[in-house]
Amino acid sequence: MPQLLEKSQLIRGVLAGERVPLARGISWIENEHEDAAELLDACYARSGNAYRIGITGPPGAGKSTLVTRLATAFRERGETVAIVAVDPTSPFSGGALLGDRVRMGELAGDRGVFIRSMATRGSLGGLAVHTAQVCDVFDAAGFTRILIETVGVGQSELEVAQTADTTAVVLVPESGDAVQAMKAGLMEIADVFVMNKSDREGAERAAHAIRSALELRAPTSGWRIPVESTVASTGQGVDTLRERLEEHLGFLRGSGDLERRRRQRLEQRLRELVRERLWAGYERRVSAEARRRALEDVLERRLTPRQAAERLANS
């Protein structure tokens, strides 16, 4: 049984980067614990220093292994690393399946690394907000690099990846060609492409297809999106990838894009928080009974869904 921590004590511990308060504090955020607000307020004021990197891509692309290797590469450069592994599909199973977290064993025991898995609870947009909040906590706790890993490339996962400063999209030769990446909306969000498992057949062709597709697009900034080849299982190419990520941070800072992006992210986050509060206000205002009656009216086709929603929202 973990030691009970007083709120102010926990917040002090988090800001000092202590592991037990950190783990507890993040659970507060996940569970929307009543004391989370104070923790978040304290952390927000001290955040803004960490470099946040979103790592997304289809299941099976080897993201967990890559993230592990990348964390090691950052550690070798003296950075401290927090890893946030996000599984947005788990509302269906009630909890994340964390089997491949085991692979991160090689980082165990390193106190300059903190690994945390997060599953979604409640609303859709909530996951991106919770992720950003957890990153604020790691940021305030003094971690200098935060890696946000998603399990797949669904819309909510892309949103999560986009809470970061830089978004890296990991593909494998078998992910199919550039058209698939375009279909999944990945071309629009990637700052860096990674062709992982690049020792497999077709890797060069697949990387080339991505490069060609990128060249066809109108440049949207001065950053030329690189396609980095890695073999995460052996570590090949991972340090070059780390360099490329650092270069992107440099570019973001130099061009003013870092500020612009963070502003956009914050605007989006504020919007989600307002939505949540509007809904909470509605739930306080409109009784379960009134909602049940409206549903019956729709089922019996006395009202259409639109009419019922109008009535409920205005009550």
Add this chain to the structure above:
Amino acid sequence: MPQLLEKSQLIRGVLAGERVPLARGISWIENEHEDAAELLDACYARSGNAYRIGITGPPGAGKSTLVTRLATAFRERGETVAIVAVDPTSPFSGGALLGDRVRMGELAGDRGVFIRSMATRGSLGGLAVHTAQVCDVFDAAGFTRILIETVGVGQSELEVAQTADTTAVVLVPESGDAVQAMKAGLMEIADVFVMNKSDREGAERAAHAIRSALELRAPTSGWRIPVESTVASTGQGVDTLRERLEEHLGFLRGSGDLERRRRQRLEQRLRELVRERLWAGYERRVSAEARRRALEDVLERRLTPRQAAERLANS
């Protein structure tokens, strides 16, 4: 340039199953046209007869081809078929990439089939609502089978698939084993599994892995989830799949699950509609200037995101 249609004329045309009004009416819904409400009200009252089948699975599983074949199989049984192909990731690209719609060429010219692609605009939850609304329109227009196809298995795609009466999950031998399916939350939502491209190596093993994983779960209803093998490109197994889907409809009807599910779906949809209206009310109430000021306060760290959201939501 399409002929301009008067609203009442369009609604009559839709209810008579005419193609031009149908296409136009669906665009109204997608674009949240001011006349969409009246169309939806008219259609809702007449809906509830079509059997809605959601077809989801990872990109590259051959869903488009399978849906095409399945539509043909239903046509051969005298059903009329509407296909709704949904691409939730396209907010990033501004429009769905509809290349593989071309494959549906074999259905072209058959007036008992209507194919419609939908991209998401605006809010996340909106896509599931729009899909349900478009299905209501097809339902009211007299189509007896509605196939809802998603491009991938992200959370919003699973939500879309779950607006249906039955959800079929399409995998291929390369999709990896049952663990991947569990990770993606597919075990929880599938009523029928399809192992497509089952002429490939490893298909039997992959199907077996799914069956084994299914057996480990506590049965949640009297329905035993089948795993059907198909080769969509040749049509092999597709008619058996069609039979299985019809069996599931029979099961849903007999057990009362059809009613229960539709009730749940409607409750979810009502919730989304209320959310939309709450947000619209907020946007009317709080000026862009007030929102901009709040964002500045957060950026300058005079307020935390939480405090700013609280202030905005209560104003």
